Amino acid sequence: MTPHDFSNEVPGSFAIPLLEDLDTLGSDLDQLWQRAAVTAPRQSVMTGRTAALPAAEFTRLYRCCMEELERLSCLDQGIRPMGRGAVNMLCYAVLPCRTLREIIGRVIEFNDAMEDRGGEISLEESGDTAVFSMQVPRKRYDNPALLVDITGLYFYFQLFSWMVSRRLPLSEVGVVYGKPGKHYPLMELFERPVSFGAVANRLAFPGDCLDLPSTRSLTELERIIDHFPFDLSAGAASGRASPSQIRLLILDAIQSRREVPALETAAQLFHTSPATLRRRLREGGTSYSEIRAQCQREIAERLLSNRELSIESIAEHVGFGSDRAFRRGFHSWTGLSPSEFREGLASKR
Structure with a gap:
């Protein structure tokens, strides 16, 4: 199959x-x-x-x-x-x-x-x-x-x-x-x-x-316990992580308001090593941090279309420690502040 x-x-x-x-x-x-x-x-x-x-x-x-x-x-x-x-x-x-x-x-x-x-x-x-x-x-x-x-x-x-x-x-x-x-x-x-x-x-x-020997430690289990068992897409992928599957993992974590797993945790979920995961993402022309930023930007832009949500709540939702850090990050992605981006959406309606 x-x-x-x-x-x-x-x-x-x-x-x-x-x-x-x-x-x-x-x-x-x-x-x-x-x-x-x-x-x-x-x-x-x-x-x-x-x-x-x-x-x-x-x-x-x-x-x-x-x-x-x-x-x-x-x-x-x-x-x-x-x-x-x-x-x-x-x-x-x-x-x-x-x-x-x-x-x-x-x-x-x-x-x-x-x-x-x-x-x-x-x-x-x-x-x-x-x-x-x-x-x-x-x-x-x-x-x-x-x-x-x-x-x-x-x-x-x-x-x-x-x-x-x-x-x-x-x-x-x-x-x-x-x-x-x-x-x-x-x-x-x-x-x-x-x-x-x-x-x-x-x-x-x-x-x-x-x-077969067990290779896992308490530290490794504590890193993945909130994500286990893993989701449908990665489970069907024979353990071979791809940029699209890493994107799925990160999107699901952000949208579910859970902490985004570190690269080491993601590697464990795909039954591979951090070095192998980095190499596969590099072969796909990207990196773990780049995929995470893309997911944060995608969700932030969608949330900004809801004017009832504050900038502070959106910053927390997408995983920033403060609204100031979120504003800096969002400007680096789009060249606009979150408020300017929101006003631009409103003007197109």
Whole structure:
């Protein structure tokens, strides 16, 4: 399966099945849309009139949709969702492990401690193949539950890959569900066809990968914990960072009002070294600082079109420590002060 390169946009068709499932479940899509801060009208996306969404907006929308689907799925099952806190604790719990085998063993122990919130997780070795299985008992094995379980499998795939600093070479991705009646592009994240009707939700990979050493430290984990698991575009990129994918990472951080990760953190998220990331960006004719400045400028110019926002609030939103620093930075980008740029927008209306 060919890896996706979403560049700066993701087809709107990726969002439609998620929204349709949530609408069927009676979710408040208007509230979800507002929380995800998507600029295009919802109906325009759902009817296909909006062909694509900015990649950062789609990433936020995907996250909001999955949080809602997990909440509804757990409500149906009568259990509590794992929650972000438990997911973070799991990441810290596996950190001292020395090999992938130990990492998966610790995941199983953690999952057992979660009791009904974690379902059943196991590791089996058969010949040259290792199989990681995740089974969550459900009252209904419908499309929303399928998406929740696929996202769970992808989280573990990302965690294992990050811990051993390489993308785990999957030989199979299987789910217990029957083949859905509609296409979910998100299933292509693993870059392998998903097998339906399997005995369990599972990931199969070469057994010798279990002996891969863990290479991560507490400092590295603390740098990425707020960004993990990584977003759709980078996850589908086989760990090869490109300027467009770095742009997606930075845009998403700024628009979500999170701290922009340092270059070293971005390199970890792409399972590569800082030196390699610098070289790849240089080959693309840019640098990490240049991409960050371009993203800050793009968002600042958009926010300045809203006259209800103060210069101070915009400066904070795009990551400047003071409005004075923002004014200097904005002038270096455009040759204008933020106020002059805003007045210029007003005169064109």
